[in-house]
Amino acid sequence: MPPEAYHTSFSGWGRYPVAEGLEIKSEDLVRSTAGAALCRGLARSYGDSSLPACANDTVVDTTMADRLLAFDQDSGLLRAEAGVSLLELNRLFLRGGWFVPVSPGTQFVTLGGMVASDIHGKNHHVDGCFGEHVRSLRLRVADGRIIECSDEQEQELFRATLGGMGLTGHILEVEFRMRRIPSPWIRGESHRIANLDAMVAGLKEAAGAWPMTVGWVDCLARGESLGRGILMKGCWAEPDEAPGTPPPTKRRFRVPFQFPGFALCRASMKAFNLLYYYKHIQREKRGIVHPDAFFYPLDMLDDWNLIYGRRGFTQYQCVLPHAEDNGPARRFLDLFTSGGGMAFLCVIKDCGPEGKGMLSFPRPGISIAMDFPVHREKTQGFVDRLNELVIAEGGRIYLTKDTFTREEHFRAMESRLDAFNAVRRKWDPQGKLRSAQSVRLLGDTI
Amino acid sequence: MKAVVMGATKGMGRALARLLAERGDRLFLLEHLPEELERTAGDLEIRGAERPVGTALCDLLKPETFAPALDAAERELGGLETVIVTAGLFGTQEQLERDPQFAAQVLLADFTNTVLFCEEVRKRLLARGGGTLCVFSSVAGERGRKPVVLYGSAKAGLSRYMEGLDHKFRAAGLRAVCVKPGFVKTGMTVGLKPPPFAGEPQDVARRVLRAVERGTPEVYVPPMWRWVMCAIRSLPRFAMRRIGF
Numbered sequence A: 001m002p003p004e005a006y007h008t009s010f011s012g013w014g015r016y017p018v019a020e021g022l023e024i025k026s027e028d029l030v031r032s033t034a035g036a037a038l039c040r041g042l043a044r045s046y047g048d049s050s051l052p053a054c055a056n057d058t059v060v061d062t063t064m065a066d067r068l069l070a071f072d073q074d075s076g077l078l079r080a081e082a083g084v085s086l087l088e089l090n091r092l093f094l095r096g097g098w099f100v101p102v103s104p105g106t107q108f109v110t111l112g113g114m115v116a117s118d119i120h121g122k123n124h125h126v127d128g129c130f131g132e133h134v135r136s137l138r139l140r141v142a143d144g145r146i147i148e149c150s151d152e153q154e155q156e157l158f159r160a161t162l163g164g165m166g167l168t169g170h171i172l173e174v175e176f177r178m179r180r181i182p183s184p185w186i187r188g189e190s191h192r193i194a195n196l197d198a199m200v201a202g203l204k205e206a207a208g209a210w211p212m213t214v215g216w217v218d219c220l221a222r223g224e225s226l227g228r229g230i231l232m233k234g235c236w237a238e239p240d241e242a243p244g245t246p247p248p249t250k251r252r253f254r255v256p257f258q259f260p261g262f263a264l265c266r267a268s269m270k271a272f273n274l275l276y277y278y279k280h281i282q283r284e285k286r287g288i289v290h291p292d293a294f295f296y297p298l299d300m301l302d303d304w305n306l307i308y309g310r311r312g313f314t315q316y317q318c319v320l321p322h323a324e325d326n327g328p329a330r331r332f333l334d335l336f337t338s339g340g341g342m343a344f345l346c347v348i349k350d351c352g353p354e355g356k357g358m359l360s361f362p363r364p365g366i367s368i369a370m371d372f373p374v375h376r377e378k379t380q381g382f383v384d385r386l387n388e389l390v391i392a393e394g395g396r397i398y399l400t401k402d403t404f405t406r407e408e409h410f411r412a413m414e415s416r417l418d419a420f421n422a423v424r425r426k427w428d429p430q431g432k433l434r435s436a437q438s439v440r441l442l443g444d445t446i
Numbered sequence B: 001m002k003a004v005v006m007g008a009t010k011g012m013g014r015a016l017a018r019l020l021a022e023r024g025d026r027l028f029l030l031e032h033l034p035e036e037l038e039r040t041a042g043d044l045e046i047r048g049a050e051r052p053v054g055t056a057l058c059d060l061l062k063p064e065t066f067a068p069a070l071d072a073a074e075r076e077l078g079g080l081e082t083v084i085v086t087a088g089l090f091g092t093q094e095q096l097e098r099d100p101q102f103a104a105q106v107l108l109a110d111f112t113n114t115v116l117f118c119e120e121v122r123k124r125l126l127a128r129g130g131g132t133l134c135v136f137s138s139v140a141g142e143r144g145r146k147p148v149v150l151y152g153s154a155k156a157g158l159s160r161y162m163e164g165l166d167h168k169f170r171a172a173g174l175r176a177v178c179v180k181p182g183f184v185k186t187g188m189t190v191g192l193k194p195p196p197f198a199g200e201p202q203d204v205a206r207r208v209l210r211a212v213e214r215g216t217p218e219v220y221v222p223p224m225w226r227w228v229m230c231a232i233r234s235l236p237r238f239a240m241r242r243i244g245f
Helices: A086-096 A111-116 A155-161 A196-209 A266-279 A291-295 A304-308 A327-338 A378-393 A407-413 A417-427 A436-441 B011-022 B034-046 B063-077 B093-098 B100-127 B146-172 B201-214 B224-233 B237-242
Strands: A006-011 A018-025 A038-040 A058-061 A068-071 A077-081 A134-140 A146-150 A170-177 A186-193 A212-217 A229-236 A284-289 A313-320 A346-351 A365-373 B002-006 B026-031 B054-057 B082-085 B131-136 B174-181 B218-221
Touching: A038 A111, A038 A170, A068 B034, A086 A111, A111 A170, A134 A155, A146 A155, A155 A417, A186 A196, A186 A291, A196 A212, A196 A229, A196 A327, A196 A346, A229 A266, A284 A291, A313 A327, A313 A378, A327 A365, A327 A378, A378 A407, A407 A436, B002 B011, B002 B063, B011 B026, B011 B034, B011 B201, B026 B034, B026 B063, B034 B054, B054 B063, B063 B100, B082 B100, B093 B100, B093 B146, B100 B131, B100 B146, B100 B174, B131 B146, B131 B201, B146 B174, B174 B201, B174 B224, B201 B218, B218 B224
Parallel strands: A018 A058, A038 A058, B002 B026, B002 B082, B026 B054, B082 B131, B131 B174, B174 B218
Antiparallel strands: A006 A018, A068 A077, A077 A170, A134 A146, A134 A170, A186 A229, A186 A284, A212 A229, A212 A346, A313 A365, A346 A365
16 A cells, blocks of 8 residues: 555644644655655754645655665765664764764754755864765655756755755755764863853854864843853764763653743743853863763753743744954844843854855854744744844844744845745746745745 | 564564664565665665675565575575564555455455465474564454454454464474564554554564563563453453444
């Protein structure tokens, strides 16, 4: 029997919005993607990126298509089906001395999702996005054909697919280069940082000596201490400094139920942020760290999105160009905190050069990401104001996190949009491939 | 362990084969689609199975393929030790009632042909002085139930066959392991609403592997289903007529 579609409701990691549609889930991606509008992996994009545009659209859940197809021990070249998770890749390869070239902040993503979002990580300033390390992709394009694309073959389609949010074709297989690591442990260092200038300077300084850097910012601190936080740096530990044993599997905890709405108020956020800041009681910490604790601190808590309660939450992530006085980042944080924005988590990172993904998010500058609960009346206006500032500063937003941006705002910050749309039109003239997000932002029609 | 797996390309068979591969076991796969066979073998090799993972085409709907495929496995492995059968067909009660042709296929594959395959295995294992035959039946065969009238009847027959094998040939060295999965989240059950105690294929695989190593004749996975089915078996007929389970 061919895989059958069934009605279900979809939402992303932010649990807002919720959309109705048809789903297919099967080990056989080739068969199940015929006629589908979109693929989704582990659904860790926050908003509507992996949601069907309308109730008649079919979305393929790829997570059962998770076979590894070829691995070359010498070059590290790995080919796998799109549904394999990063969790599984780490479980299988870390102890053997291999790691993905670029890792996002969670292991609950699939290879296909990593390509579609062209994810970036703590090493963006040296290694760029995941797409830079992808050698070739096997796609099912809108007319049903299955096409192998790479920089040598159908280059345009290849580059539009890196960061293309799954809108150029269904990603069936991914071939990319794994990286040799000296040990599966991380040598890390972290510093308590007093304000934004020191944070940006710290990131810049660390970029030369450290392959991985990231900052966490206390979003509730204002005035003098605006942008204060913790700066984290790391590199793979050498065998002589690392423990001889592979990192043990960390115990994970589960958020048992949806938190009530009042659990998240200014006071609890403030308490959390203060605690996080002052937990780092020394000005500086160094040592050997478990890779999961370094890369995926939040993965310890399964279903942590339930903390945000019934209304759900969103993340806003933008990249703002560098400036001598850190003006753009300062104005952004100012607007965020004064506009009543509050967030448990705010992550800051300096980005390296723009990658080859046609619509890929990072560009040189400072990337800031923050989570906040969805409020029916306030959130849309708040995101609008943030977007207007980002446009004025010459920055852009990350589609994978976006839920509220307006089409005209996105167009204003994305000069590459026309080129991307042209590739989409060429391969999908009837507009068969679409998502709720592409209807909201890219002018797709239902 | 040297294991022949029929059905390693999907679901619980895939999870179990991966578990064996990660231990570095020697595997031989049987399956009816050549490309699936090749891709699954590659996956298992990368995960640590002893290279090369052997393969042969074998179709549960074509009994004439059984003997040649098992011969090939026997040759390549230097004799059979453990044979695991997870392959089978599934249809919901509505599908099977609607489509008698499909119903015939499901009944044929899940009972008659699975038993014929097991008979080929039995002869070969007994000729070597014994071995383990692990077959995936289902809790659907424990009692006639509304949602699995047809599928369940085939699995009931299969469970009885496995029970008989255990009674008759245990002394001769044949260890018959009958696995009875409850609801497990695989491609087979996609789209159905998972009941409480639904299991993950990885957990099922770990429990089945332990049962195979110990030669446990009957194993419920997830284990909670032993008690669920115990309760269902003890319900009087008038109650079974009323409930939808």
